[in-house]
Every structure is written in C-alpha cells, then in structure tokens.
Amino acid sequence: MSFLTLAPRTTPSGYLLPSIHSAAPLFTQQPNPNTQAVVTEHWTKLILSYARHRRLFILRVEDAEAAGNDWDEILRNEQINRRLLPSHLVYIMADMVAKNRAVYEPARQTRSVLLYWRTPEExxxxxxxxxxxxxxxxxxxxxxxxxxxxxxxxxxxxxMTLLRKAITVLAKTSRAQIIWVADGEGVRFLAGNTNK
Structure with missing residues (x-):
C-alpha cells in the first residue's frame, strides 16, 4: 500500500491546492465540534480563495452532489477517492453566512450562497x-x-446583488448616488470625502 504525501498540487485551472486537500479527514464532517471548526475554517479559506482564482460568485449544494461543474477541482479529490458530501457543504455554507463570508442567494433558502471573496466594502x-x-x-x-x-x-x-451592496456602501460615504434612468437603475460616482 502506498501513502500519498501531503503536498500542495496545482489543478488544471492553475489553482494551487494546499496540502490539507490531500488529507481524508478534511472531507468528513467531524463529530468533535473543535475539530469540525478547524475543518470548516480550512474549507472556508479554500472555497473563498478558489472562487477568487476562478471568479466564481455562487456556490450551490448541487455542486457537491454531481460532478462536472466549476467546483470539482476542490470539492473532490480523486487521488484519495474523497468528495465533500452535500450535508457537509450545507454546514460549511451556514457557517460562512454566520461569519459574513457569504449570504444566501437568493434569500430565504439554504442551498445556494453568494460568496464574499471580497466583502461588499472591498x-x-x-x-x-x-x-x-x-x-x-x-x-x-x-x-x-x-x-x-x-x-x-x-x-x-x-x-447584481453584490453590485447593489457595494453601491450602497459608497452612497453612505457620499461617493455614489443611485439615479433612475430609462433602462432602470443607474449610478453616479462622486469624488466624495475619503477621510470619513
């Protein structure tokens, strides 16, 4: 029997997976709350970093249910025959929402999140x-x-949801103004006072 060395590896999209991605326990929901908190934090960092790399904004439970989507490179590790189960992803997404690293999108459901790999303020x-x-x-x-x-x-x-949040942040600091135009909503960006 051969043992895989825990080492970083590069995915076909050019993303550098951290060595923890080759650890089987990462893909299993842990019964110990402290251990699960560590696993969840690893997944949160991995998901946000990968989303930024690929410019992905939405993560759905379905992404863990079926292969052949934009998230396969991180939600699965064929080398160790592991994948993130949908129930585990639901738990991770709920934690991300609770810590303001994502929001449910659309609202009033728990199967799809809008990821904050940049916060609305950023x-x-x-x-x-x-x-x-x-x-x-x-x-x-x-x-x-x-x-x-x-x-x-x-x-x-x-x-659009994220754009609106960013514009709202700018409006609160007098650096943007929402304006109604013939095609719907528009915005005027103002120099504003950046020292506020």
Whole structure:
C-alpha cells in the first residue's frame, strides 16, 4: 500500500491546492465540534480563495452532489477517492453566512450562497477606484455598464446583488448616488470625502 504525501498540487485551472486537500479527514464532517471548526475554517479559506482564482460568485449544494461543474477541482479529490458530501457543504455554507463570508442567494433558502471573496466594502473600493481610473466620476452609468463594460474590468460579471451592496456602501460615504434612468437603475460616482 502506498501513502500519498501531503503536498500542495496545482489543478488544471492553475489553482494551487494546499496540502490539507490531500488529507481524508478534511472531507468528513467531524463529530468533535473543535475539530469540525478547524475543518470548516480550512474549507472556508479554500472555497473563498478558489472562487477568487476562478471568479466564481455562487456556490450551490448541487455542486457537491454531481460532478462536472466549476467546483470539482476542490470539492473532490480523486487521488484519495474523497468528495465533500452535500450535508457537509450545507454546514460549511451556514457557517460562512454566520461569519459574513457569504449570504444566501437568493434569500430565504439554504442551498445556494453568494460568496464574499471580497466583502461588499472591498467591492465598493474597487468600484470607486475603477470609476475614478476610467474617468467616469460624475457620469451616470447603468448597472449594465458596470457589469458588462466594453473593456473587461475587475467588476465584469459581478452579481447584481453584490453590485447593489457595494453601491450602497459608497452612497453612505457620499461617493455614489443611485439615479433612475430609462433602462432602470443607474449610478453616479462622486469624488466624495475619503477621510470619513
């Protein structure tokens, strides 16, 4: 019988899996609450880091139920014949929501989360920085202009829910103003006072 060495390895997408991903106990829900807390923290870091690497925003319980999705590289480890069970993923997602590292999306269900690999506050700073660097302060932009800009940006593809939260953060600091336009909602980014 051969033993796998716990070593980092690179996935086909170029993500560097930490060595803990080769430890079978990571894939099993632990009966000891302290041990499970450690396992959950490892999974949370892994999920958020991988989501950032792949620019994934949504994680669903179904991603652990069936193979062939964007999450296979981390929810499964064929080398040790392990996969994260859906019930374990439900537990991890609930912990992430409780610690404000994700929110249930859509609301009022527990099978799908919007991941905060950047917090709404971090997205707000990225959004304002993008508007400033592209010369779009004081211009009215539709939400579509931000999500699907003509030139790809760090905000391309951001879910509407997350975009709204980021704009709300900026509005509270007088650096954005929501405006109704013919196509729906728009936003005007303002220089604002960043010393608040």
């Amino acid at each position: 997205w707000a700073e990225a959004l304002h920085g993008w508007a400033d660097s592209t010369g779009q302060l004081n211009m009215i932009l539709t939400f579509y202009d931000i999500i699907e800009p003509p030139v790809p940006s760090p905000l391309s593809g951001i879910p």
